[in-house]
Amino acid sequence: MNYTTLFHDMHSVAKVGIIGSNGGFGYSFLAQVPLMKDSLELQVICDLNIQESIELLKKLQYDETRFRSCNSKDEIEQALQIPGSIIILEDGELLPFCNIDVLVEATGNPEISSCMAEKCLQYGIHVCMVSKEADCVSGPYLYRLAKQKNVVYAIAAGDQPANLIEFLSWVKSLGLEVIAAGKSSEYDYIYNLDTGLFSYQGEEVVLPELKDHWSLNGVNTLEDRSRILKDFPQFAVPDYCEMNVVSNATGLEPSCNRFHYPICRVEELADIYIPVEDGGVLTKTGVVDVFNNLRRPDEASFAGGVFVIVRCHDERVWSLLREKGHVVSRNGKYACMYLPYHFMGVEAPISVINAFRLGLSTYDACDCHAVMTAIAERDFARGEQMDLRGHHRLIDDVYVQLLSGEDAQDNAAPYYLIAGKRLKQDVKKGELITLEMLDLQGSELYRMYQEGQHNE
Incomplete structure (x- = not known):
C-alpha cells in the first residue's frame, strides 16, 4: 500500500479534536500534527485542566495567539469565526459543537471515553479510539453505532491492537493460515551472557543460572526460565485488555485463560506458539497470546511489537525464506511474521486520515468474542x-x-x-x-x- 498514491486526489484537511491529551499517546499525537499540515489541523483540545493543556501546546510550539478557552456553545461559535482558532475545553460535552471531523479519544477512562465517543458518533463525527480500556467493553456497540450513522469508529494505529489487527488482515489477505497471533509484553527482559547480569525496567540482578537455559530445548526451558525469573513480573493487565480488543475484532480466541506468557526470544516464537503435538504450548489454534521478550543488551527491542504464527504451505518456499533469515520452526511446519514496534501518536494520524478521507476503519467487524x-x-x-x-x-x-x-x-x-x-x-x-x-x-x-x- 502506497499512501502517497492512496491519498493522491484527496487534499481536504481533517479538523481534529483530542480529549485526554496529557498522556504519552496524546502528547506524541499532538507533536505529530504540525508536521502534517496538508492532512490535519488541530481544532480542539479537551482536558480537565485547561492551563495544563495550554502549557502542553506551548511546549509543542503551537501559536498561543490562536488559543481560545471556551466554556459554552456561544463562546465556541465566537471562536469558530476566527480562522485558525484552537479551542481549549474543559467540558467534553461541548466537543460535538466544535466543528471537528475526527475525535481522537485518549482519556483512558472507560466510562468517559465511551460516552464521548458515542456523543461524537451521534453527531456525525468520526472517532479514533486510543482508550483500549473503553474499547474492550463498548467497542462492539460503538462500531455498530458508527455504521448506522455512516461514520467511522476505529482504534488508533500506534498501539498494539490496531497494529496487530492490520497485520492480521495483511496475513489473511495472503491466504495464510493463522495459528496464533499476539504481542510482546511492554518491557523487555535483558540478559548479558558474559556477566550474568539480568535487567528489567532498571532493576538489575546477577543470575548466572539463566545462561544454562538460554537456548530453547522444548517447554522445559520455558518452565526453567519462568522459575529463575519468578521475582519479576511475568504478566500485565494491559496485555489482556489489548488482546481482548484484538479478539473482538478478529474472532481469534484467547489461547488459555491466563495466557502462556513464555519468556523467550523472537527467533523461538515459531517453535513455541504451535500445537503441543509439534512440541509447542497450544492446545488449540487460531488464538491470541502474549510473550515476554528475552534479549541481549546489544539486540534491538521487541517491546510492544506484534507477531503472527502461520502454517508453512510449501516446504521449498519456506526453506528459501529460512535461508534469508526469517523465523521458521525447526520442524519446518510453522513460521513467525512480526512487526517489532509501535510508534504511538507518531503513526496514529494515518487512522485519522483513513477515517476522514476514505471512510476506512481499523475494523471490518467487531463483536464480543x-x-x-x-x-x-x-x-x-x-x-x-x-x-x-x-x-x-x-x-x-x-x-x-x-x-x-x-x-x-x-x-x-x-x-x-x-x-x-x-x-x-x-x-x-x-x-x-x-x-x-x-x-x-x-x-x-x-x-x-x-x-x-x-x-x-
Missing part, C-alpha cells in the same frame, strides 16, 4: 469502590483472565466495566466479580456493553 474477567484476590466489603490507578490503569487486589465469549459466565463483569463502580455486596477472596455485585445504576458504559452483546 472475549471477556476480560476479574477475580477477587482478597475479601471485599459492600460499598467499596473499585477505582483505577496508575499509568497502566489497574484495579487493586483483583486478577484478570481473558475468556472466550462462550467460556465466560453470562453475568461475568468485564474488568473495565468494574472500574469506578461500587460493590453492592461483599465479595469473598477467589470469587468471580459479576454484574449483580456492582452498582451499575446510571452507567452508560453498562448500557453500551449490553447492547454490544446482541449480534446484528
